Amino acid sequence: MKTKLYTLITGSSEGFGKALAIECAKRKMNLILVSLPDSGLNQLAEFIIQNYNVDVVPIEKDLSVEENCMMLFKEVEQMNLSVNMLINNVGLGSTMFFKEGNIDFYQKQVKLNVMVTTLLTSLFLDMLKANTPSHILNVSSLSCFFYLAKKQVYGATKSYVYSFSKSLRAELSSDGINVSVICPGGMNTNPTTIMTNKSNHWLARQSIMNPDEVASIAIKGLLNRDEIIIPGFMNKLFLLIDKLLPSFFIKMIANSHVNKFKSYNIGNRNHELLPDRIR
Ligand SMILES: NC(=O)c1ccc[n+]([C@@H]2O[C@H](COP(=O)([O-])OP(=O)(O)OC[C@H]3O[C@@H](n4cnc5c(N)ncnc54)[C@H](OP(=O)(O)O)[C@@H]3O)[C@@H](O)[C@H]2O)c1
Structure with a gap:
């Protein structure tokens, strides 16, 4: 009998993770969805089972x-589930001056964005093989790709994910494991992010995408074994401009919003980690 295979998606009750789950279900992939307790995950699983006829x-x-x-x-092992796709999506975002955040918040951000990605990859590697x-x-x-003010810790965690993915790809291709990394620009995923996206400067606002659209590009790129997935014309254009224009000019444009807008973190459930004046 053929083994039933599963795609495991972290942070999948909301936002981009939820969009990825629905995109995978549309492609008839069975799912293991992981999110915080009481995040509406069971209802989402029920919705997907009923509408897409896959195992969740x-x-x-x-x-x-x-x-x-x-x-x-x-x-996952005890349930005898076989994972052939691991999507490390869970992550904590923020837009704030370094001095405005506290160390508990930064620790959690590094843990979720860097450590969880690394640890889950390590744990599931043999199963993927x-x-x-x-x-x-x-x-x-x-x-x-850009060294933005108000994105110091977040940007650095995402540079880790990018670099980790590219090196791992070089190691694992001979084992039959494809590693892709997606670098989305702004997506309207949750109320806090939507607010931050709205307050961006005009040029950045032109690149904001819908998570469903990005999820479709992500899974297509993954199955196509693309090394780096940059969704959307405007995001690709930003990277091209970055290569063509002098760096002082890029820094000026990229950081022109710095003092104009309020600071935010992304995960609504993590507001308690921020100092009162930012909430
Ligand atoms: N949004 C953007 O503009 C953007 C742009 C580029 C990259 N990204 C990246 O895309 C990924 C998803 O971002 P998003 O905007 O969709 O985030 P989001 O809307 O905040 O959703 C995050 C998901 O992760 C879950 N989650 C949060 N903390 C968790 C924890 N400790 N353990 C398990 N699950 C947890 C959340 O559950 P709850 O609903 O229960 O909180 C939610 O399902 C992140 O890696 C982010 O850095 C986002």
């Missing part, structure tokens, strides 16, 4: 706790 296993875990990542892997051809999709950000 929701697992509620706070992935910022290392033991929970281990438990997630153990639960056993189920080749298999895929890893890591979610970075366009901000990994």
Whole structure:
């Protein structure tokens, strides 16, 4: 009998992760969805099962706790589920001056964006090897190419994801595992991000995309084994301009919004980590 294969998506109750889950379901892929407890994951799983006729296993875990990542892997093994696609989507965003954030917030951001991606890749590697051809999709950000004010820690975590993915790809291709990295620009995923996106300067606003549109490009690029996926014409144009124009000019445009707008972090559930004046 053919083994039933699953795509595991982290941070999939909302935003880009949810859009990726629906895109995968449209392509008849069975899913393991992971998000925080009480995040509406069970309802999303039910919706997908009823509408797309695929198998969906929701697992509620706070992935910022290392033991929970281990438990997630153990639960998948105990349920005898075979994963051939790992989508490391979970991430915590922010737009604020470095001095405005506190260390608890930055630690959580580094944990979720860097450590969880690394740890889950390590935990699931043997399973991915056993189920080749298999895929890893890591979610970075366009901000990994630009050194933006108010994006210091976030941008650095996404540079890690980008660099990690490219090196890992070189190592794993001979094992039949494809590694792709997606670098989306702004997406209207949650109320905080929508507010931040709206307050961006005109040029940046032209590149904002709908998460469903980006998810379709992401999965197409992943199955096509693309190394780097840059969704949208405007985002590709930004990268081209970055190569063509002098760096002082790029810095001026990229950071022209710095003092104009309020600071935000992305995860609504993490507001308690920010100082009162930013909430
Ligand atoms: N939005 C953008 O403009 C943008 C641009 C470039 C890259 N990205 C990247 O895209 C990815 C998704 O971003 P998004 O905007 O869709 O984020 P989002 O709307 O905040 O959604 C994040 C998802 O992760 C879950 N989550 C948060 N903390 C978690 C934890 N500790 N353990 C398990 N699950 C957790 C959330 O669950 P709850 O709903 O329960 O909080 C939610 O399902 C991130 O890696 C982000 O850096 C986003």
